[in-house]
Amino acid sequence: MAMWIQAQQLQGEALHQMQALYGQHFPIEVRHYLAQWIESQLWDSVELDNPAEETKAKRLLDNLVSELQKKAQLQGGEDGFLLKIKLGHYASQLKSTYDRCPLELVRCIKHILHSEQRLVQEATNVSAMDSLSQRHQQINQAFEELRLATQDTENELRKLQHSQEYFIIQYQENLRIQAQLSSLSSLPPAERTQRETTLQSKRATVEAWLTREASTLQKYRLDLSEQHQKTLALLRKQQTLILDEELIQWKRRQQLAGNGGPHEGGLDVLQSWCEKLADLIWQNRQQIRRCEHLTQQLPLPGPMEELLSKLNADITDIISALVTSTFIIEKQPPQVLKTQTKFAATVRLLVGGKLNVHMNPPQVKAVIVSEQQAKALLKNESTHSESSGEILNNNCVMEYHQATGTLSAHFRNMSLKRIKRSDRRGAESVTEEKFTVLFESQFSVGGNELVFHVKTLSLPVVVIVHGSQDNNATATVLWDNAFAEPGRVPFIVPDKVLWPQLCEALDMKYKAEMHSSRGLSDDNLVFLAQKGFTSSSNNPEDYRNMTISWAQFNRESLPGRNFTFWQWFDGVVELMKKHLKPHWNDGAILGFVNKQQAQDMLLSKPNGTFLLRFSDSEIGGITIAWRLVWNLLPYTTKDFSIRSLADRISDLNHLLFLYPDRPKDEVFAKYYTPPQYVSLTAKAVDGYVKPQIKQVVPEEPASELNGPDLNQELTPNILDQAIVLDEQTWYIANRTQDIGGGLCVYISNAWCSNAVKVDGQCSPVLEVNC
Structure with missing residues (x-):
C-alpha cells in the first residue's frame, strides 16, 4: 500500500502516465480498494512463460475476486450502495476476462506495479524498496509464502470437514435404510419383496458411495497431512533464520555495544517477525488439532493417527523453541557490577502480546550465578536456580x-548485597572471575494448554567491591565482549587473539568514550603495538599476523613499569574523556608518540614548536614536548582539576606553535579562561582579594645547558597568587628559600631578595606579604 500512497501523490505528466495504466482490463478502483492486498502478493514469483505456473496464477485470480467480493459486502448505507454494486461488477468482470488465461492477469498487474514503481522513483529519486535490505525482503517474502500455505491448508481443512460431514450424513442414511430393511418382516410378502428390492438397491448405491468416499476422505487427510509437513518445514526454516541468525546478530551487536559499538537497534523489527511466526505457528497448530478431532470423529483405517501425533509433537517443539528463545534481555545489567550499588535491567518476551501472556502477567526472578552454575544450567544438569549471591529487589511482574x-x-532498583566467590584458577584474580545474572519465569498459553519455563542469562559480569578494581574488571569485560563466539560454553574466550582483532576492539572503545568519529589511526596502532610487543618496528604489516595474549594485555606488567598494557591505555582513555576530549577532536593532541619520536619530529621545526604526547612512565599522564625539546613532567587528572591544559599552554611563553606549524592561540584560545583583573586597593566584600593561579617553568642559564638535555623533564610551578596592578602582573610564588638571612621568593629563573619577579625584573614587594 505504501507504493499506492506515493503513486497518488504524483503530479503532472507522471500522474497522467499512472492513470493511463488502468482501464477496462484492470479498473483503477480495484487498485485503490485492494491496494494493500495487491502489494502484498508475490506477483514476481510467477513465471509468465511457464504454463505450469497457471495453477498459481489461477489461485491469485480467485483470491483477487474473493477479496473484491468481501470488500463489496462490507459497503453499507446509501453512499456505499453504488460502490457495492460497482465492486461486485468488477469481480465478475475480472473473473470472466481472465478465468481462461490467469497468467495474463499476472502479466497485467506486474506491468502496472513496475510502472508505478518506476514513476515514483523518477519523481522522488528514491526506491521504495531501498529501505529494506535484501535479507529482510527475503524474510518478508517467506512470510507471504507461509501465509498462503497456511491459508491453503485452512481451505483444504474446511473442504475435508464439509466432505466428512456429508459422509456422516450418508452413513446415517445407510443406517436408516438398514433399519427399514429390518422392519420389513411385518409386511405382507408381496409388499415386502417390492420394498426390500428397492431398499437393497438404494443401500447398495449408498454403500458403494461410502466406500469410494471413505477412500477419498483418507486421501484428503493424507494430502492435508503432507501439506502441513511442508508448512512446518518452511516454519522451521524461517524460525531458524530469525532466531539463529537475526536474533543472534542482534545479541552480538548488544554485546559489542558494551565495548562502545553502535547501539543495538532493530528489536522492534525482530519482535514483528517473531509475532508473525507465533501467529502462523498457532494457526497451524489449531488446524492440526482440528484434523485430530475430525479423525477421532470418523476413524478410518490408515496411518493418520500416527501422522497427526508426529505433526502435533513437531508444532509443539517449534512453538516451544520460539517462546523460550524470544525471552531476552533488552537492557543488560552493568557488566562491571559493584556490590551495594543500585543497578537496573529489562527483560522482554517478544511474542508475549501475540500469545496473550499478559492476560495473566507472569513474574520474573533474577539471581546471580557463577560460571560453573551457568554451564550446568545450559547443560540441563541443574533444574533449580542455585545462587552465588543475594540480589535485593530481584522480583518483577x-x-x-x-x-x-x-x-x-523493568528491574529498576536491584542491588547486589553480597557475592560468593569460587576458588580461582592459577594466576586468575577476582577481577577475572565472571558471573551472570539469570532471569527466569513461568507462564502458560492457550488456556493452560502449554506451560513454559523460560530462562535467559545476561552477558558476563565482573563483581567488584571497590572502585580501584574497576580498571581490571573492565579489561575482562572488554576482552570477553570482543572475542566471545556465539554458542560458546560459558564463558570461554580465546587466550590469544590476532593483533588486528584487538586493535578493532581498542578503536571501538576509544571512539565511544571520546564520542568522536576520530579513532585510533594506523600510526597510533603501531605505537600501541610497539608498546604491547616491546618492538621498535614502524611497519604495520609486521604486526598483522602477530597474536597477543590475555597475559600480555592485562596480567603481565610492561617492561620496566608497574602497570599493564591495558592499565596504561585505560588511563589514557580516562584522562582524555574527563579533560581533553575537545582537544583530541580538534586534532591538537598527537598523544601516541614516544620521546624519541617527539625529538625527531621537533628537531626540524623552529624553536617554540611543541606537541602533546602521552606519558610512557605514568598512567593517565600527558606531557608537553617542545623545541629545544624539553619534556614537562606529565600532567594527570589531578593537575587538570586545578588548571586546564589550554590555560597551562597559555601560561608558558616558551610555547609558540603546535606541531607542525599552527600558532598556539589559533588552536587553544577558545578554551582559555578569561583573565580576572582586580586592583590591590579593591577589596571583596569579605575583605579578601581573590588570587589567580598561573604556571611557570624554571629556566636554566645558557652556560649550563651545553646543548639540550633531551630526556630532562622540567617541573612547572603553580603560583599561589597572581595579582594584576597597573596593567602589570605581580607574582607571589609558592617556594621560598633563605639566602643570607633574607626572605626570598623563587620566580621564573631568578631568586629575588624580598621581592617578586615582574616581567623579568626584580621588583619590591610593596605591601604584599610574601
Missing part, C-alpha cells in the same frame, strides 16, 4: 504496554 505492544519487566 511483566507489564504489557499497549502503545508499543511489548511485554517486559
Whole structure:
C-alpha cells in the first residue's frame, strides 16, 4: 500500500502516465480498494512463460475476486450502495476476462506495479524498496509464502470437514435404510419383496458411495497431512533464520555495544517477525488439532493417527523453541557490577502480546550465578536456580504496554548485597572471575494448554567491591565482549587473539568514550603495538599476523613499569574523556608518540614548536614536548582539576606553535579562561582579594645547558597568587628559600631578595606579604 500512497501523490505528466495504466482490463478502483492486498502478493514469483505456473496464477485470480467480493459486502448505507454494486461488477468482470488465461492477469498487474514503481522513483529519486535490505525482503517474502500455505491448508481443512460431514450424513442414511430393511418382516410378502428390492438397491448405491468416499476422505487427510509437513518445514526454516541468525546478530551487536559499538537497534523489527511466526505457528497448530478431532470423529483405517501425533509433537517443539528463545534481555545489567550499588535491567518476551501472556502477567526472578552454575544450567544438569549471591529487589511482574505492544519487566532498583566467590584458577584474580545474572519465569498459553519455563542469562559480569578494581574488571569485560563466539560454553574466550582483532576492539572503545568519529589511526596502532610487543618496528604489516595474549594485555606488567598494557591505555582513555576530549577532536593532541619520536619530529621545526604526547612512565599522564625539546613532567587528572591544559599552554611563553606549524592561540584560545583583573586597593566584600593561579617553568642559564638535555623533564610551578596592578602582573610564588638571612621568593629563573619577579625584573614587594 505504501507504493499506492506515493503513486497518488504524483503530479503532472507522471500522474497522467499512472492513470493511463488502468482501464477496462484492470479498473483503477480495484487498485485503490485492494491496494494493500495487491502489494502484498508475490506477483514476481510467477513465471509468465511457464504454463505450469497457471495453477498459481489461477489461485491469485480467485483470491483477487474473493477479496473484491468481501470488500463489496462490507459497503453499507446509501453512499456505499453504488460502490457495492460497482465492486461486485468488477469481480465478475475480472473473473470472466481472465478465468481462461490467469497468467495474463499476472502479466497485467506486474506491468502496472513496475510502472508505478518506476514513476515514483523518477519523481522522488528514491526506491521504495531501498529501505529494506535484501535479507529482510527475503524474510518478508517467506512470510507471504507461509501465509498462503497456511491459508491453503485452512481451505483444504474446511473442504475435508464439509466432505466428512456429508459422509456422516450418508452413513446415517445407510443406517436408516438398514433399519427399514429390518422392519420389513411385518409386511405382507408381496409388499415386502417390492420394498426390500428397492431398499437393497438404494443401500447398495449408498454403500458403494461410502466406500469410494471413505477412500477419498483418507486421501484428503493424507494430502492435508503432507501439506502441513511442508508448512512446518518452511516454519522451521524461517524460525531458524530469525532466531539463529537475526536474533543472534542482534545479541552480538548488544554485546559489542558494551565495548562502545553502535547501539543495538532493530528489536522492534525482530519482535514483528517473531509475532508473525507465533501467529502462523498457532494457526497451524489449531488446524492440526482440528484434523485430530475430525479423525477421532470418523476413524478410518490408515496411518493418520500416527501422522497427526508426529505433526502435533513437531508444532509443539517449534512453538516451544520460539517462546523460550524470544525471552531476552533488552537492557543488560552493568557488566562491571559493584556490590551495594543500585543497578537496573529489562527483560522482554517478544511474542508475549501475540500469545496473550499478559492476560495473566507472569513474574520474573533474577539471581546471580557463577560460571560453573551457568554451564550446568545450559547443560540441563541443574533444574533449580542455585545462587552465588543475594540480589535485593530481584522480583518483577511483566507489564504489557499497549502503545508499543511489548511485554517486559523493568528491574529498576536491584542491588547486589553480597557475592560468593569460587576458588580461582592459577594466576586468575577476582577481577577475572565472571558471573551472570539469570532471569527466569513461568507462564502458560492457550488456556493452560502449554506451560513454559523460560530462562535467559545476561552477558558476563565482573563483581567488584571497590572502585580501584574497576580498571581490571573492565579489561575482562572488554576482552570477553570482543572475542566471545556465539554458542560458546560459558564463558570461554580465546587466550590469544590476532593483533588486528584487538586493535578493532581498542578503536571501538576509544571512539565511544571520546564520542568522536576520530579513532585510533594506523600510526597510533603501531605505537600501541610497539608498546604491547616491546618492538621498535614502524611497519604495520609486521604486526598483522602477530597474536597477543590475555597475559600480555592485562596480567603481565610492561617492561620496566608497574602497570599493564591495558592499565596504561585505560588511563589514557580516562584522562582524555574527563579533560581533553575537545582537544583530541580538534586534532591538537598527537598523544601516541614516544620521546624519541617527539625529538625527531621537533628537531626540524623552529624553536617554540611543541606537541602533546602521552606519558610512557605514568598512567593517565600527558606531557608537553617542545623545541629545544624539553619534556614537562606529565600532567594527570589531578593537575587538570586545578588548571586546564589550554590555560597551562597559555601560561608558558616558551610555547609558540603546535606541531607542525599552527600558532598556539589559533588552536587553544577558545578554551582559555578569561583573565580576572582586580586592583590591590579593591577589596571583596569579605575583605579578601581573590588570587589567580598561573604556571611557570624554571629556566636554566645558557652556560649550563651545553646543548639540550633531551630526556630532562622540567617541573612547572603553580603560583599561589597572581595579582594584576597597573596593567602589570605581580607574582607571589609558592617556594621560598633563605639566602643570607633574607626572605626570598623563587620566580621564573631568578631568586629575588624580598621581592617578586615582574616581567623579568626584580621588583619590591610593596605591601604584599610574601
